[in-house]
Amino acid sequence: MLLYRQLALLGWLFTSAGLWAQFPQDITDQLVLDGLGAPVGLTFDQTERIYVWTKAGRVILIEDGEKLPDPLIDIGEEVATYGDHGLLGFALHPNFRQNGYFYLLYAVDRHHLLYYGTPDYDPDANLPEAATIGRVCRYTADVATDFTTVVPGSRKVLLGESPGTGIPLLHKSHGVGTLAFGSDGSLLLSCGDGGSYAGTDVGAGSAGSYDAQGLADGIITPAEDVGAFRSQMVDSHSGKILRIDPETGDGLPSNPFYDPARPRAARSRVWALGLRNPFRFTIRPGTGGHSPEEGDPGTLFIGDVGWAYWEEVNVADQGGLNFGWPIFEGMYRRWQYNGRPTPNLTAANPRQGQAGCDLPFFRFQDLLLDATADPAPFFPNPCQPGEAIPTDIPRFVHQRPAITYSNQDWNDEEQGTLVGDFGPDGQGRTFHLEEAGSPVAGLPFTGICNLGGIFYQGRGFPAGYDGQLITADFSGWVRRLTFDPAQQLLRADSLGQTGRPIVALAMHPSDGCIYYLAYGVPGALRRICYGGNAPPQARLDLDQTYGPAPLMVQFSAAESEDPEGASLTYLWEFGDGDSSTEVAPQHTFTATSDQPASFWVRLTVRDTGNLAHQVWETVSVNNTPPEAAISSFADGDRYTTTGPTLLPLQAEATDAEHSPGALSYRWEVFFHHNTHFHPEPPDTARESAVWLAAEGCGEEDYWYRVRLTVTDGAGLSATDEAELFPYCGPAQTVFDTVWAEVRAGQAYVHWQTVEETVGSHFRIASSPDGRHFTPGPETLAGAEDRDYVLSQPAPGPAPLFYRIEVIGPDGYQDFSRVVEA
Known part of the structure; x- marks a missing residue:
């Protein structure tokens, strides 16, 4: 499928400098499997099969450390993958091994949304950089194939069956997030505010959002054209945790704002609100009820990705809590939004027209108070301060995060880690984590993107880890947060630094290790384990990879090492039936003809505890690498910042031994922002195109890098790279x-x-x-x-x-x- 992808600021920061992995001596960080292609989430079923879903819309199955040949499902044709969007949520039904039900939460490609099922639909088309929706679907895995394929015709849309019934996505980020089952069998999902990160988004396209398009399509109502303030509306799906019936998609009667006349309305589905980009959340084991009628799915621990200031870990132990965005970020009022009084068109002021009152609707700022221990705070009507805002209008008190830490790259107001409690007067107090009087113990930390976490319930780590929230940040760190049974945070401790961009965590059902995904291309599944023996790290060196037969190659594994310093054994398999156990063998490769031939050389390094690590390399005889050059643009070309650019991806490639049809192509595009970059899933079409966002020319540095890799039929490759920079001068044409x-x-x-x-x-x-x-x-x-x-x-x-x-x-x-x- 030829994909035309819109690249934008992902919010997930992929650092080019990298960080060194650092864990205590008794904790190891081990590779399980790589080459997963921009993975964004993982889970296990009852048989310990691993399910990894990718941004591009595939659900990969992994058994015994090996990827199965075919995905469980691939909905790439339907998924919008530009910016932060993609297939971001996946959940197995609690009775998956009986009913086969699994659920997907994803951004819908606009072309698919508008034209699927009509004569204008083109399965190869894609409409990025445009208004669309988030959708929840249920599929059924086939018991006849051991749940490795999908029952044809089993797709059922639970939420987002049409433009007007989905989760509004009106920018490149702040879209959908996590799917998870509550202890009571209800299905919960997280949704961002659907607005722009590029400025103060108060609607009407004020920060580059696609509001006009969303209004025209019916994706939002006029009342919802308020940008990030949608997070404060109970009549919008945006910026929420939603709780729905997994059979119908309806809201549940035990939800806090349920309307029995409109079970599919946004207010009927809302469980919590006031969130910006709640990409990942988890539910604390042992909490919650056993029936949806109880209205208790369990206590949610929510990682809310901040704007440029504060990352949050929020706790929702009941329905109807408001976490404050965009009026609050972290512990503080966010002045860019708090200072923009914006009317809530669903909250009419009964005082309008009386005694000089010219306020037909209450403003969002009127309906949200600072944190207080007062169980019955007073909400004054701004037109009559001694009179309360009517109780039939939803009113809220800010639910502050359990802990919040500064964005290490962007927060120029304050750096550190904040926690809070209530003083003797019942008003909220804020402490730096290391400050005297802080109710939470620990050392301060910062990061760039909180990813929620998981509660440790294994036996692999010491007893003190049991029941702790293991949380992570995209910058690579992993921490342990200790909460008491009343959900109060007691202390925050470091677990270690992976040095990799983490996007998801999961607990293995039996081995006691914490599994995580490192985002990017190729993308990897790794695990953090305690004690015992860590596997060795194999290193394969060779003096040449191609040449005429017979070809003698000098190999070496001398740079392989074991973390504990144990002695190692080596097994070389040369792909032609021969092998060696030497550290640095020589091997001669021959061919039966003068045609190119490839040999897949595998090195297995094993320690005294019988743990092993394998690496591979290709040797090709009677062959030379192809020659490849990007031809559709030149290194150093400029792109316009007045609007998006559709950049053709075309190349000239030749190979002395292979025909053009035997060459494979791989295009990779990286959006650079200051010292980090954002990779997109690779495109394997010979010729393609990519949308470049109109980013640049401000105080920050932006540019694009495009890498082409051409591989011949015998496995030899050539690469070419070119960079494009924003044109920041006056309009040339x-x-x-x-x-x-x-x-x-x-x-x-x-x-x-x-x-x-x-x-x-x-x-x-x-x-x-x-x-x-x-x-x-x-x-x-x-x-x-x-x-x-x-x-x-x-x-x-x-x-x-x-x-x-x-x-x-x-x-x-x-x-x-x-x-x-």
């Missing part, structure tokens, strides 16, 4: 009109410009689908009347799409709007 026509078998493209730069040149590009463009004839800028026309043969009667590509003298690229001939 401003188009007036652009139109196209077909006459006598020729397609003519006409355009006029208002502004243009001397030295630039124009090129027409054609596309059969309006997305993938092929460059055509070109001309220099500088026409006296700024009136241009270029032509090329029309391919036939089918419509064709055209645009004008602008290439500036400094490599700057820009594009006109797309027109149809």
Whole structure:
């Protein structure tokens, strides 16, 4: 499937500098399996099979440390993967091994949302950088295949069956998050505010959100056009924990705002609110009821990803709690939003028009008070301060986080770790973690993106770990938070630093280890274990990987090592039936003909405790690597920041021993932001295209890096990389009109410009689908009347799409709007 992906600021920060892994001597960080391709979550079933789901929409099955050949399901055609979006939530029914039910929570590609089931639908199309929704679906795994395939026709949409019934996604981030079953059998899910991280989003496109599109499509109502303030609305799915019936998707009658006349309305589904981007949450074992009617799914521990200031770990031990976003972030009022009084159009003020009152609706700031121990706080009507806001309007007190820590990269107001309690006057107090009088013990820490956590319930770690919340941050650290039975935090301790971008944690059912996913490409499943023997680390070195047969290769495993310093044994398997147990053997590879042949060399290093680690390398005889070069743009080219750029991904590749059809391609795109970068899932099409977001030209550094890898049929590869930078100067080209026509078998493209730069040149590009463009004839800028026309043969009667590509003298690229001939 040819994917056109929108790249944007992910919010998950993939650091290019990296961090050294650091754990106490008795704790080990071990690789289980890599090459998972941007994994975002994992879980286990009762048989200890591992389920890993990826951003692109695949659910991978792992048994005995090996990935099964086929995924359980792949819904990539339906999933929006630009920015933070993708398949982010997955859950197995508590009785999965009996009924086969599993659940998916994902962002829907806009093209699929609008056109699936109509003549206009194209399975290869994708509409990024646009308004869409989050959706929950249930599928049934087939017992006849040991639950490794899906029963055809078993798809059931529980939430988001149409644009107006889904979770609004109106920017590149703050979308969907976790799916989890409560102890009572209810299904819970987390949703971000659907707004923009790029500024103070109060609706009407104020921070670059797709609000107008969302309104036109019915994704949001006019009352919901308030940006991040949707988190404060009980009549919006955004910025919430939702609690639904796993059979129907309806809200449950025991939810705090349930409306029996509208069980599928947002308010009927809301369990908690006031969240920004609650990517991951967990439920404390041993809490909660046993029936949905009790209204107690268990105590939720929620990692809410902050804006640029504070990361939060929140505790929801009952329904209806409000965690404050966007009026609060961490312990403090967030001045950018608190200082923007915004009316809640679902909260009419009965005092309007009386005694000079000109406030038809209460503002969100009127309906949320600072944290207090007072069980019955007073909410004054701003038009009559001695009169309370009516009780039939939802009113809230800020539920402060159990612990909050500063964003180490962006919080220029205050660095540290904060906790709180209530003073003798019943008002909330805030302490730095290390401060005298702090109700929580521990040393301060910072991070960049909290990922919730899991409660440790294994036997692998010492008894003191049992029942602790193991939480993590995308920067790579893992910590232990100790809560008492009343859900009060007592202390925060470091477990260690993985040095890898963690996106998910899970407890293995029996081995006592903490499993985690390291995000990125290729992506890895790893585990943190206590005590015992850590496996060795194999290192395979060789002096050459290709050449004419017979080819003698010198191998070495001398750089392999064991964490405990134990002696090692070595097994070399050369892929031709021969093997060696030497540390540094020589081996000669032969071939039966002069055609290319490949050998998969495997090194297994084993310690005295019989733990092993394997690594592989390819040796190819009668073969040379291909030659590859990116051809559709040059290193150092500039992209426009006036709007998104559709960048073609095209290359020239040759191979002396293989035909063009025997070459495979892999495109990787990285969005750099200061010292870190954001990788996207690779694209394996020979030719493709990618949307570049209009990011750059502010105080921060932004640029893109594109890597191409071409591999021949015998396993040898060549790579090429190029970087693109934002153009931050004045507009080089401003188009007036652009139109196209077909006459006598020729397609003519006409355009006029208002502004243009001397030295630039124009090129027409054609596309059969309006997305993938092929460059055509070109001309220099500088026409006296700024009136241009270029032509090329029309391919036939089918419509064709055209645009004008602008290439500036400094490599700057820009594009006109797309027109149809």
